[in-house]
Amino acid sequence: MAHNYLVMNEGNIKRIKLVIEYDGTNYHGFQVQNNAHTVQAELGQAILKLTGERVSVISAGRTDAGVHALGQVVVFSTSSTIPVDKWKPALNSVLPRDIRVLQSSTVDENFHPRFSAIKKTYRYIIYRQEEGAVFYRNYAWINAEKLNIEEMRKAAHFILGRHDFRSFCSSGSAVKNFERTVTRLDIEEKKPFLILEIEADGFLYNMVRIIVGTLVEVGKGTYSSEYVKEIIESKDRNKAGATAPPQGLYLVKVEYL
Amino acid sequence: MAHNYLVMNEGNIKRIKLVIEYDGTNYHGFQVQNNAHTVQAELGQAILKLTGERVSVISAGRTDAGVHALGQVVVFSTSSTIPVDKWKPALNSVLPRDIRVLQSSTVDENFHPRFSAIKKTYRYIIYRQEEGAVFYRNYAWINAEKLNIEEMRKAAHFILGRHDFRSFCSSGSAVKNFERTVTRLDIEEKKPFLILEIEADGFLYNMVRIIVGTLVEVGKGTYSSEYVKEIIESKDRNKAGATAPPQGLYLVKVEYL
Numbered sequence: 001m002a003h004n005y006l007v008m009n010e011g012n013i014k015r016i017k018l019v020i021e022y023d024g025t026n027y028h029g030f031q032v033q034n035n036a037h038t039v040q041a042e043l044g045q046a047i048l049k050l051t052g053e054r055v056s057v058i059s060a061g062r063t064d065a066g067v068h069a070l071g072q073v074v075v076f077s078t079s080s081t082i083p084v085d086k087w088k089p090a091l092n093s094v095l096p097r098d099i100r101v102l103q104s105s106t107v108d109e110n111f112h113p114r115f116s117a118i119k120k121t122y123r124y125i126i127y128r129q130e131e132g133a134v135f136y137r138n139y140a141w142i143n144a145e146k147l148n149i150e151e152m153r154k155a156a157h158f159i160l161g162r163h164d165f166r167s168f169c170s171s172g173s174a175v176k177n178f179e180r181t182v183t184r185l186d187i188e189e190k191k192p193f194l195i196l197e198i199e200a201d202g203f204l205y206n207m208v209r210i211i212v213g214t215l216v217e218v219g220k221g222t223y224s225s226e227y228v229k230e231i232i233e234s235k236d237r238n239k240a241g242a243t244a245p246p247q248g249l250y251l252v253k254v255e256y257l
Numbered sequence: 258m259a260h261n262y263l264v265m266n267e268g269n270i271k272r273i274k275l276v277i278e279y280d281g282t283n284y285h286g287f288q289v290q291n292n293a294h295t296v297q298a299e300l301g302q303a304i305l306k307l308t309g310e311r312v313s314v315i316s317a318g319r320t321d322a323g324v325h326a327l328g329q330v331v332v333f334s335t336s337s338t339i340p341v342d343k344w345k346p347a348l349n350s351v352l353p354r355d356i357r358v359l360q361s362s363t364v365d366e367n368f369h370p371r372f373s374a375i376k377k378t379y380r381y382i383i384y385r386q387e388e389g390a391v392f393y394r395n396y397a398w399i400n401a402e403k404l405n406i407e408e409m410r411k412a413a414h415f416i417l418g419r420h421d422f423r424s425f426c427s428s429g430s431a432v433k434n435f436e437r438t439v440t441r442l443d444i445e446e447k448k449p450f451l452i453l454e455i456e457a458d459g460f461l462y463n464m465v466r467i468i469v470g471t472l473v474e475v476g477k478g479t480y481s482s483e484y485v486k487e488i489i490e491s492k493d494r495n496k497a498g499a500t501a502p503p504q505g506l507y508l509v510k511v512e513y514l
Contacts, residue, residue, distance in 0.1 A: 023391040070389065098391050132327065134280045134355050139392060 012079050016087055017107040023098040024068045025138040025247070031062045039063075039099060043074060046094045051080040060113040060254040061120065061203070066246035068139070070123075071102070071253035073113045111256075119183070119255040121199045122208045125248045126216070129192040140193070141212075141248035147219030149189055154225035155218040156185040158232065159211060166235040168211055169204035170243065178204060178235075187215070197252070206243050214241035269336050273344055274364040280355040281325045282395040282504070288319045296320075296356060300331060303351045308337040317370040317511040318377065318460070323503035325396070327380075328359070328510035330370045368513075376440070376512040378456045379465045382505045383473075386449040397450070398469075398505035404476030406446055411482035412475040413442040413453075415489065416468060423492040425468055426461035427500065435461060435492075444472070454509070463500050471498035 020043075028036035032044070043057045060073040082090055087104035095101070110116075127133060127140035128147075136142060159182050166178040184199035196215070198208055214231065217223045223231075223241070231239045277300075285293035289301070300314045317330040339347055344361035352358070367373075384390060384397035385404075393399060416439050423435040441456035453472070455465055471488065474480045480488075480498070488496045 021389065021391050023394075068392070097394055100387075100391050102388060130357075131359060132278065134278050134357050135325070135396060137280075137354050 013077055015077050015107050015109050017105050018074050018101050019103040020072050020101050021070050024066050029065045030059050046091050049094045050090050060117055064246050067249045069251040072251050073254045075113045116256050117254045121252040123250040123252050124196040124212045126194040138247050141245050151225045152215045152219045153187050155215055155228040158228045159185055163232050165204050167231050167237055167240045168207045170206035173205035209244040210240050212244040217241040270334055272334050272364050272366050274362050275331050275358050276360040277329050277358050278327050281323050286322045287316050299356055303348050306351045307347050317374055321503050324506045326508040329508050330511045332370045373513050374511045378509040380507040380509050381453040381469045383451040395504050398502050408482045409472045409476045410444050412472055412485040415485045416442055420489050422461050424488050424494055424497045425464045427463035430462035466501040467497050469501040474498040
């Protein structure tokens, strides 16, 4: 009976959530683009190899070219009979070595990795010396300039809380609401690294990298820490610092209710 | 006067010593081979670009494919008028980003980076967890097996001192004297890393990697720590553990009188 067959098939469709990490160095970002090597395309290829299905893999955040992830969340729907706990070893056996599945689970059909997220954490790493820089050129911003960390921390304080972050958003974004709530912005010195970690309910396009670029200007003394308050109030991207390079940025985790 | 001219030219030949670091991931080792991408070839190309001279660049140690250097020492002779302190910025402006010159100086014509060396230090890094492994796949041995570090330290003790290290030498080496003196072998746990550092008056081919492979077998319990003494005495490569992978190995420094 056709009807029954369809119902059974419907019942067999599972929504799989993966937590993945990747080295973004060799990718043109997460999202599929024409002919570009992307993380999304690799995941699609791996699932196709395992199941014969062409699925659409959606993510919690589209990382840009060169940006890394320690805990990206992606979701896809499948009618494959692969048990949920086997997705991790199965995918890792066919994925390239710079993308690894850390966890797999089933989620509700309404779960959306981006819209269901309540909090995201990004890390930004600056490598502050010349020696050893060859090993971090793809994994940190190599910047040996003298920085006043205390001033950077004071400036970071102004970023905390709910603000219109238009000054920290690159053009090319389609969003209309620029309000976001930053709940944490830590700056930790772990020589030779400076590690910034920022947590918010959501991020605008290039927001973390522009915040980092701005805080580094404060560290160098180009801006006073108080000037960051003015930058926010101006709602003018041109007032903020340059966008820090992609290779220092890591999507650390995405949290859900 | 031809004689004078020759003498002057002779007098202008300088022997330049460089301390360099490189990420060995994309190289087929240090030494030039037919059509292979090597560190030596890149250095030769860079010097040719700057001076128009084809020089022979010799190193303190030929690192294998995938092996890294934090303080490799190389030497070449040149009649270029580039001042000694300008070699570093000049070479760095033309070298690829995964090779950097850290220091340049002039040395005596009798200085040889390998034969004049009195001590070398190598580091070997093991990354002992699954999470984050994508970022270390080219820079450490990814090995999440349970290891008994105390047993490894006991075994390391037998390696210290002057021994015939034939059991820790890969075939293909042309040396006749297998005696070397290991003056330090530290094993430091810095979670999630295990860092081995070994210092000797010289090393045989693959000696560090075979020592690491053997110590890991001790850590896993395959060998007792005392068995390492037997391995040394046997002078038999087959008794020792497997050669640990190249990407965990770093030439840290080379010392001279």
